[in-house]
Amino acid sequence: MEPPESTAAEKIILQWDSTASEDARERMIFTGDRQEIDRYLDAVDELQKAMSSATLSDSSSTTSSALQIAMARLEDEFRNILLSHTCPVEADWLTESTQLEFASQEFELKEEIAESSSDKQFEHQESNSSSTSSCYKTTSSIREVDLIPSDAVYDLRCIAERMIAAGYLRECIQVYASVRKSAVDASLKKLNVEKLSIGDIQRLEWETLETKIRRWIRAAKICVRVLFASERRLCEEIFEGLGNSADDACFMETIKSPAIQLFNFAEAISISRRSPEKLFKILDLHDALSDLLPDIESVFESKSSESIRVQAVEILSRLAEAARGILSEFENAVLREPSKVAVPGGRFIP
Structure with a gap:
């Protein structure tokens, strides 16, 4: 019995089979005209x-084979569109687009600090460390940007559908995450977020860490409020x-590793190890993370990203505890040291 004749849809798919045609290997469908793109997508829909x-009994093996060829082709097209429109976000541009927002946030934070003591702030954070996001102030500081042009997003969604x-959900996610994660990693590198383990960070000299803390605070604001938030929106637009x-x-496939890398520093x-010279930088880090927490809750709001939210809350609690511990140790050291009063002649009388 002769195999059934290929349908018009199957012929369109086979025409773009990169394993059988040199021309198909060298050209990409989605870089051509819209009519050609729509013709291919319609053929996939028909299959x-x-x-x-x-x-099962009357399904054509040629139809099944053509559909597999189409999926392989769409996966290549999906990857190519992502790569063609993927580049690290410029740190200077991000800073410029968010500096007014950050200045406003910092001003509000200073006002809050002026109105209440540090101890009260720490007690408030500790008592709410395991609470839901409703315990934190609402946020309007997230600034989403277009990471990929809208026409490319439309094509990506057409393919993903x-x-x-x-x-082919798993294959689609793997291609997407591998490309976008590389872009996020490159953006973190531009923001001076280094790939250091917790042990590596703890072995650094404190003078070096002071500089890195300042950089981290700036980078964390941009990562959470702009970069991660924009990646979240892009995923929603496509999927x-x-x-x-x-x-x-x-x-989560895209962001989890970069987010862990970011928060590992804090x-x-x-x-x-606690020491008095670390107090003010720990307070700076605590205040910055406290200010970011509503945004973290918003960006990582889904069940699958709960681990990121929990990590941020736990770090905040430990920073508060570290600051209290340093103050307590300093107070005890002062109490243990007998006061000495200088008298004429250079002698000290206990």
């Missing part, structure tokens, strides 16, 4: 409709509503 309506409908919380899965400081 998927044929596969879903056919029974068809890949996920055909059962929201496509089933199985694909947008959350892509976001965690290392929070559990480092």
Whole structure:
């Protein structure tokens, strides 16, 4: 029995089979004209409709094979679109776009500090460390930016819809996360967020750490309020509503490692050996993270990103405890040291 003749849709798919055609290997569908793109997508839709309506006994092997070829092609197109429109976000541009917002936030924070003592602030943070986000002030400081042009986002969503409908969710997420994570890593590098383990950080001299703390505070604001927030929005634009919380899965695949890298620095400081000279920088770090916490709660609001929220809250609590511990140790040291009064002649009388 002769194999059934290929349908028009199958012929379109096979025309772009990169394993069988040199021309198909050298050209990308989504860099061509819109008519060609839509023709290919319509062919994929027709194949998927044929596969879903056919029974196991009457389904055509050529249709199934053509659909697999189409998915491989769409995966390549998906990757190419992402790579073509992916570059690290410029740190200077990010700073410029957010500096007014940050200045306003810092002014509000200074007012809050002036109105209440440090002890009261620490007690408030500790008592709320395990509470939900409703315990924190609402945030309007998040500044999302367009990481990829809207026409490219549209094409990416068109591809994602068809890949996920055909059962290629995992492949789609893997391609997306691998490309976007590289872009996030490059942005973190531009912001001087280094890949250091907690042990590496704790072995640094304190003078070096002081400089790194200043840089970290600036970088953390940009990462949470701009970079991570924008990645969240991009995932939603491409994957929201496509089933199985694909947008959350892509976001966490992309962001989890960079977020852990970012917060590991603050965690290392929070559990480092206590000494009086560290007090003011620990307070700076505590205040900055406290100010960022509502934004962290907002950006990482899903169940799958709960670990990031928990890590931030725990670090904040440990920073508060570290500051209290330094103050307590200093007070005890003063009490243990007998006061001495200088008298004429240079002698000291206890």
